[in-house]
Amino acid sequence: MRFANLEQLIRLCExxxxxxxxxxxxxxxxxxxKTDQQVILQMTEYYEVMKEAVHKGIESEMQPRSGLTxxxxxxxxxxxxxxxxxxGEEACTAMAYALAVSEVNxxxxxxxxxxxxxxxxxxxxxxxxxxxxxxxxDEHMVQGLFSAGAIxxxxxxxxxxxxxxxxxxxxxxxxIGMAAGALVELRGGTPEQAVHxxxxxxxxxxxxxxxxxxGLVEIPCIVRNGFGAVTAMAxxxxxxxxxxxxxxxxxxxxxxxxxxxxxxxxHRETALGGLAQTPTxxxxxxxxxxxxxx
Numbered sequence: 001m002r003f004a005n006l007e008q009l010i011r012l013c014e015x016x017x018x019x020x021x022x023x024x025x026x027x028x029x030x031x032x033x034k035t036d037q038q039v040i041l042q043m044t045e046y047y048e049v050m051k052e053a054v055h056k057g058i059e060s061e062m063q064p065r066s067g068l069t070x071x072x073x074x075x076x077x078x079x080x081x082x083x084x085x086x087x088g089e090e091a092c093t094a095m096a097y098a099l100a101v102s103e104v105n106x107x108x109x110x111x112x113x114x115x116x117x118x119x120x121x122x123x124x125x126x127x128x129x130x131x132x133x134x135x136x137x138d139e140h141m142v143q144g145l146f147s148a149g150a151i152x153x154x155x156x157x158x159x160x161x162x163x164x165x166x167x168x169x170x171x172x173x174x175x176i177g178m179a180a181g182a183l184v185e186l187r188g189g190t191p192e193q194a195v196h197x198x199x200x201x202x203x204x205x206x207x208x209x210x211x212x213x214x215g216l217v218e219i220p221c222i223v224r225n226g227f228g229a230v231t232a233m234a235x236x237x238x239x240x241x242x243x244x245x246x247x248x249x250x251x252x253x254x255x256x257x258x259x260x261x262x263x264x265x266x267h268r269e270t271a272l273g274g275l276a277q278t279p280t281x282x283x284x285x286x287x288x289x290x291x292x293x294x
Contacts, residue, residue, distance in 0.1 A: 057100025211274025
């Protein structure tokens with residue numbers, strides 16, 4: 001890739017008068033030796049999987065083997081149908097869709113890791129709900145996915161996207177930043193505004209630990225995806241309104257690396273700390289192990 005950080009990404013886009021998504025298509029094609037059309041087709045297939053997961057999670061009762069979770073997406077969706085939720089229709093829909101994809105993942109369904117399975121609901125939740133609201137084409141959404149991919153590429157190469165390495169800030173936090181920046185671009189914002197959205201989003205998740213109860217990507221992972229979709233939309237609106245990340249987004253990514261590196265191991269996807277080690281978390285883990293052994 002011709003860019004290693006978000007500042008370089010902005011400058012390239014400005015120099016070539018292209019969006020982040022358009023630039024990433026060119027870069028991805030050069031990196032893989034494929035044509036632009038081939039990489040676009042592959043991303044289109046990924047988006048189809050995302051949409052399928054959203055609808056499956058809303059229309060079907062998801063039943064993870066653990067029995068710990070399932071049905072929350074449909075509960076939120078039903079709440080949405082009953083009246084005007086506190087969040088408003090658009091944000092509540094995104095939240096329901098993000099929960100839906102995460103529940104599909106917990107039920108061993110097919111999802112796209114964006115950037116990981118633990119954060120798989122955030123981008124689909126934001127993208128599919130926004131597409132329905134604004135009537136955007138699939139082609140437009142795919143452009144947005146390339147924008148999210150460029151942002152994720154920078155984060156992954158300068159910090160973490162793995163909860164085992166950097167905590168949940170690396171998984172859910174990265175996905176929120178990717179979704180926020182891409183949504184800015186989908187709504188006609190500039191590359192600079194998109195990058196400010198990334199910084200605004202990431203600052204709000206710094207230090208978030210990874211503490212899955214019983215080691216499963218369910219509690220609290222699923223609800224964090226729901227909250228993450230809403231946060232991404234808020235960050236996008238802030239950036240489109242002209243709010244800037246006072247700390248440059250690349251520096252925020254550097255801080256994510258610093259914080260994650262200093263995070264105790266028990267707070268990095270080991271289920272040895274945080275919510276996993278509360279009395280209820282321990283009881284759930286004990287009951288699950290006894291059920292497996294029985």
